[in-house]
Amino acid sequence: MAAAMPFVQQRIYNALKADYLSGLFVPGRRLDIQDLADRHSASKTPVREAACILVGERILGHHAESGFMVPDPVSTDIADQQAWHMQMLISIVGGLKVSALRSALLRFDGAVDATGPVGAALLTAEIFISIASASANQRLRDDIRLTNERLHYARIAELTNLPLALAELRTLVKSDVRDLQKSMRRRLESYHMRRIGRLNMTSDSR
Helix, strand or coil: CHHHCCHHHHHHHHHHHHHHHCCCCCCCCCCCHHHHHHHCCCCHHHHHHHHHHHHHCCCCEECCCCCEECCCCCCHHHHHHHHHHHHHHHHHHHHCCHHHHHHHHHCCCCCCCCCHHHHHHHHHHHHHHHHHHCCCCHHHHHHHHHHHHHCHHHHHHHCCCHHHHHHHHHHHCCCCCCCHHHHHHHHHHHHHHHHHHHHHHHHHHC
16 A cells, blocks of 8 residues: 555655654553654655554554544554454564574674663564565465554553563574474464563553
8 A cells, every 4th residue: 555655655655664663652551643744854645644544553552532543552452453463473483494593583682682671662562574575475474564563552551570571582582492483482482471461460450
């Protein structure tokens, strides 16, 4: 969809996506369209149009008082996205040659480090995209990338202990094991199910 946009709308779409990934927005708070228009030297119309496209991608949502917002990062929908993300990655890993999977993980050997929750969330997405990119299936790679974006603020919200989160990622990318595919499937399941469990507990307590 983005590839067919007029130039200005494409530019604003890319700019809003970059703002989103940089952690600029506050979940639940209505986006200030005029502020975004001023920030990106545009009128409000292409900002609204780009925001509507991001709503269609389930990256933004509609605010109760009109306008747009980043959805609540603790919700049933996020748990569903985690489950879908897990299933896609496990499917990808099962179809990869061990050498391709190891190569995807070796990119991060000794390089799992980040500054702050936003950096760690971006690194997490990069790891999963690297695994997906080892597949020949472009649709799966695109779906992993989009689901990573939908989960971005949930990952930021959960990162209350950065050293522990980075240690978890170092374990996730460990490639010097005997049965790498089996180990990776277990790690992916464990990683996602911990988050799904926490989200479900939070949802039940509301």
